[in-house]
Amino acid sequence: MVTRTECLSYLETLLEPNRFHDYCPNGLQIAGSEQIENMVSGVTASLDLIEAALDFGADTLLVHHGYFWRGEDPRVIGIKQRRLKQLLINNVNLIAYHLPLDAHPTLGNNAQLSQLLGLEVDGRIVGTGDPAIALCGCLAEPKSVPEFTDHLRQTLGREPQVIQAHNRPITTLGWCTGAAQGYIEHAAELGLDAFLSGEISEQTVHLARELGINYFAAGHHATERYGVLALGEHLAQRFDLNHQFIDIDNPV
Numbered sequence: 001m002v003t004r005t006e007c008l009s010y011l012e013t014l015l016e017p018n019r020f021h022d023y024c025p026n027g028l029q030i031a032g033s034e035q036i037e038n039m040v041s042g043v044t045a046s047l048d049l050i051e052a053a054l055d056f057g058a059d060t061l062l063v064h065h066g067y068f069w070r071g072e073d074p075r076v077i078g079i080k081q082r083r084l085k086q087l088l089i090n091n092v093n094l095i096a097y098h099l100p101l102d103a104h105p106t107l108g109n110n111a112q113l114s115q116l117l118g119l120e121v122d123g124r125i126v127g128t129g130d131p132a133i134a135l136c137g138c139l140a141e142p143k144s145v146p147e148f149t150d151h152l153r154q155t156l157g158r159e160p161q162v163i164q165a166h167n168r169p170i171t172t173l174g175w176c177t178g179a180a181q182g183y184i185e186h187a188a189e190l191g192l193d194a195f196l197s198g199e200i201s202e203q204t205v206h207l208a209r210e211l212g213i214n215y216f217a218a219g220h221h222a223t224e225r226y227g228v229l230a231l232g233e234h235l236a237q238r239f240d241l242n243h244q245f246i247d248i249d250n251p252v
């Protein structure tokens, strides 16, 4: 068990949210219990995740996608009212970390994806945010497009969308979880064989073909399960908490 204040001050030191220009507030978004003992982590603070957290008896919900995004309707009505109401009447803290959790060098989404897929990190891709969040590196052994596709399918449990722009084996690549398809041009500037992210847009297909870089869309949710899971486990160990990661299926 830990006090909420102590847990949050530890998270500030660990994730350094003030270094990022983010689209949402990072840290405590909704205040609930002052003691933290039972924590549920998950990708997105949807109503399904909140209800699963309440079934677990959580006093704290830790997520990657929280609330209060820049430009959203600030009124507490509809979906937002129903989500906030469940958290507030049950005295559950909502703690959310967005870009700081993508970027963290060991617990972050991109670092965790590297470990999971066996990607060796050489550095960050310049231009992918300030500070940069996308990583570049290489595969220990070059893989053909079908081999790498198979590797993604087996590791992430879903069929990736693949845009093949050349037939060379994949040795060097860049990657960034989530809706990071726009970074493909920065990856191509480095002359990498491939770029991997979560979501794909219509124009990503043309960019990949014309830039001559293979592109893999492995799923926004599928690529972003691992940072918040690692952070939840890290906090559970550090503060002796009961913790469970709950995966609410999302095909995107």
Ligand SMILES: [Zn+2]
Binding pocket: 065, 177, 178, 179, 220, 224
């Ligand atoms: Zn995301």
